[in-house]
Amino acid sequence: MAAAAPPPPPTPAPVEALPKSTPAGHTLFSRIRLATPSDVPHIHKLVHQMAVFEHLTHQFAATESALSSTLFNSQAFHSFTIFILEVSPNPFPESTVNPLYKPKVQVLNLELPIEDPERERFKAEGDDVVVAGFVLFFPNYSTFLAKPGFYVEDLFVRECYRRKGFGKMLLSAVAKQAVEMGYGRVEWSVLDWNVNAIKFYEEMGAKILQEWRICRLTGEALEAYGPC
Amino acid sequence: MAAAAPPPPPTPAPVEALPKSTPAGHTLFSRIRLATPSDVPHIHKLVHQMAVFEHLTHQFAATESALSSTLFNSQAFHSFTIFILEVSPNPFPESTVNPLYKPKVQVLNLELPIEDPERERFKAEGDDVVVAGFVLFFPNYSTFLAKPGFYVEDLFVRECYRRKGFGKMLLSAVAKQAVEMGYGRVEWSVLDWNVNAIKFYEEMGAKILQEWRICRLTGEALEAYGPC
Numbered sequence: 146m147a148a149a150a151p152p153p154p155p156t157p158a159p160v161e162a163l164p165k166s167t168p169a170g171h172t173l174f175s176r177i178r179l180a181t182p183s184d185v186p187h188i189h190k191l192v193h194q195m196a197v198f199e200h201l202t203h204q205f206a207a208t209e210s211a212l213s214s215t216l217f218n219s220q221a222f223h224s225f226t227i228f229i230l231e232v233s234p235n236p237f238p239e240s241t242v243n244p245l246y247k248p249k250v251q252v253l254n255l256e257l258p259i260e261d262p263e264r265e266r267f268k269a270e271g272d273d274v275v276v277a278g279f280v281l282f283f284p285n286y287s288t289f290l291a292k293p294g295f296y297v298e299d300l301f302v303r304e305c306y307r308r309k310g311f312g313k314m315l316l317s318a319v320a321k322q323a324v325e326m327g328y329g330r331v332e333w334s335v336l337d338w339n340v341n342a343i344k345f346y347e348e349m350g351a352k353i354l355q356e357w358r359i360c361r362l363t364g365e366a367l368e369a370y371g372p373c
Numbered sequence: 374m375a376a377a378a379p380p381p382p383p384t385p386a387p388v389e390a391l392p393k394s395t396p397a398g399h400t401l402f403s404r405i406r407l408a409t410p411s412d413v414p415h416i417h418k419l420v421h422q423m424a425v426f427e428h429l430t431h432q433f434a435a436t437e438s439a440l441s442s443t444l445f446n447s448q449a450f451h452s453f454t455i456f457i458l459e460v461s462p463n464p465f466p467e468s469t470v471n472p473l474y475k476p477k478v479q480v481l482n483l484e485l486p487i488e489d490p491e492r493e494r495f496k497a498e499g500d501d502v503v504v505a506g507f508v509l510f511f512p513n514y515s516t517f518l519a520k521p522g523f524y525v526e527d528l529f530v531r532e533c534y535r536r537k538g539f540g541k542m543l544l545s546a547v548a549k550q551a552v553e554m555g556y557g558r559v560e561w562s563v564l565d566w567n568v569n570a571i572k573f574y575e576e577m578g579a580k581i582l583q584e585w586r587i588c589r590l591t592g593e594a595l596e597a598y599g600p601c
Contacts (some may be wrong), residue, residue, distance in 0.1 A: 192516040204517045211519035224451065225514045225521070283514055286453045288420040288527050289432045291439035293453070294591075296524070299516050317598055320590055324599030331590040338584065350594030354587040356566065362548055362559040363522075366578030370545055371552030 170254040175311065176237045177318045178248040180227035180279065182217050185209050187267060187276045188227065195301045221245045222326065223284065228318055230278040230302065230311055231269050232259075249318055253309060261305050278302035280315040287329055294330030295323050316349060334359065398482040403539065404465045405546045406476040408455035408507065410445050413437050415495060415504045416455065423529045449473045450554065451512065456546055458506040458530065458539055459497050460487075477546055481537060489533050506530035508543040515557055522558030523551050544577060562587065 180188065189209045196205035216225055222245070231237075237250055261267075267276045278301050285296040297319055302311045316331075323331050335342050335353070343353055362370075408416065417437045424433035444453055450473070459465075465478055489495075495504045506529050513524040525547055530539045544559075551559050563570050563581070571581060590598075 188516075196517060201517065207516060207519035212516075215514070215519055215521060219451070223447070224512065281514065281516060283512065284452065285513075285524065286443070286509065286511055286526055288416075288435060288440075288509060289424060289429065291435035291443055293443060296513065298514055320595060320598035321600075324596055329591060329595075331595060333588050334585045335588055336584050337586050343586075346588045349590065350597060351588040351590045352594075354589060356564050357562045357587050358565050358571075359582040359585050359587070360561050360563055360574045360579040361582055362577065362579045363557060366580075367548060367557075367559060368552055369578060370548035372549075 170256050171258040172234065173253045173255055173259065174233045174236050174250065175253060175277070175314065176231045176233075176248050176250050177228050177314060178231070179221050179243060179246045180217075180229045182213060184227070184229055184276070185213050185216070187229070187269070188212060188216075188279060190266065191276070191279050191301055191303070192299070194303065195299060198301075198304075222322065225281065225283045228280045228282075228315060229269075229276060230280075230306075230315055231274050232277045232306065233271070233274045235273050237274075246322075249314070251314060255309070259305055259309075261303075263303070263305075267303070276303075277306040278311055278315060280319060282319050282331075284328075285330070285332065290329040292327070292329035294328045294332060295319055297331065297333035300333070312345070313349065320349075398484050399486040400462065401481045401483055401487065402461045402464050402478065403481060403505070403542065404459045404461075404476050404478050405456050405542060406459070407449050407471060407474045408445075408457045410441060412455070412457055412504070413441050413444070415457070415497070416440060416444075416507060418494065419504070419507050419529055419531070420527070422531065423527060426529075426532075450550065453509065453511045456508045456510075456543060457497075457504060458508075458534075458543055459502050460505045460534065461499065461502045463501050465502075474550075477542070479542060483537070487533055487537075489531075491531070491533075495531070505534040506539055506543060508547060510547050510559075512556075513558070513560065518557040520555070520557035522556045522560060523547055525559065525561035528561070540573070541577065548577075 186209055189207060189212055192207055193202075193205060196202045216227065218224065237248070261275060264275050268274070269276050279299070280297060280301075281299040282295045282297045284293045286293050297316065300312060300315055302315070320331050335346060347353065414437055417435060417440055420435055421430075421433060424430045444455065446452065465476070489503060492503050496502070497504050507527070508525060508529075509527040510523045510525045512521045514521050525544065528540060528543055530543070548559050563574060575581065
């Protein structure tokens with residue numbers, strides 16, 4: 146995948162295509178793949194941008210080393226799992242076969258190219274590949290179904306890549322994985338005033354559980370339960 | 374632990390005691406321990422009682438074999454984990470050492486003995502030991518903290534054992550385990566109209582996240598994401 150490679154046809158046969166824009170538009174290749182420990186610096190920056198977006202930087206205490214020591218300790222899908230979204234103006238090479246997950250590739254045809262002011266900070270493997278977002282999820286369990294499911298803790302797409310369908314691609318990839326594993330549910334949380342997000346999730350088939358509230362025990366209130 | 378053993382002193386030194394009732398009250402020993410695959414028949418009955426209690430039997434699809442095949446596949450605390458609450462009129466024997474979890478024993482002094490109409494259905498190991506409840510939890514993850522936590526999916530105490538502090542014991546056992554493992558949070562959900570439960574959880578130090586709503590993708594809406 147050299148930077149000088151000729152531009153590919155707008156919608157190569159073997160990949161699924163999002164709705165086309167103009168035939169003369171700008172082609173952007175996207176790929177969802179399993180994260181590896183070498184992605185931690187990018188994951189750390191993405192989580193920080195998410196904290197800024199949510200006005201929750203006062204809760205942000207993650208470091209790269211804390212992420213490294215708590216993630217990637219179990220086989221993918223059996224514990225905390227991260228999909229990385231990458232984009233490139235050029236086709237992705239045939240991925241080295243990962244027995245756990247075959248990357249999902251999609252091609253977008255955009256009317257205008259995306260200007261990424263942070264492309265240097267988020268450069269991934271290969272000159273033209275940039276990390277654009279991620280989703281972190283892990284198994285949960287329903288005793289009523291006697292089946293595991295997935296809980297999506299974080300779903301984030303960097304600002305300049307929003308409103309292009311990438312959020313749906315990431316969430317769909319988790320849902321697809323759940324179906325393939327025979328799991329019963331995919332769940333996540335949304336702020337009740339975020340009507341655009343709620344509309345988007347409902348269009349994806351989700352139900353909003355209006356009566357349930359999340360309870361959280363943390364900080365000193367949690368520490369009080371520990372050994373004296 | 375013979376049934377004819379002399380009654381123990383009301384609050385033996387090595388165990389934590391709940392608030393005492395009358396010195397001449399009825400002593401009940403309780404124990405929280407890790408569940409094993411042999412507990413599945415009791416777990417199945419408890420989950421069904423929980424579905425009845427929540428008026429959600431139409432969602433109840435669990436079978437013993439489905440529970441057996443989806444639980445106990447990973448080391449305790451690293452995936453779906455169940456604590457079983459047992460009670461007995463007699464002291465529990467020194468437990469065989471489980472390197473993963475030392476059972477928590479407490480002694481209650483009750484004004485009146487508890488009449489358990491289902492003691493035969495819930496008999497556990499030993500003639501006098503009865504299963505009274507359970508809690509199912511599993512790891513979750515906070516990227517802001519870069520730390521795992523626990524999510525409590527189910528907390529259930531059989532009707533005749535309620536209002537004795539057992540729910541608090543079970544939830545406290547999960548919180549204590551979280552602290553011992555260096556985890557950052559314990560979370561669970563509550564119905565917004567269940568004011569008694571909310572009061573109880575707040576008294577335990579939990580905050581209710583009023584703005585967040587749970588989204589759920591399940592059934593046909595989820596299956597739609599799978600392979601055609």
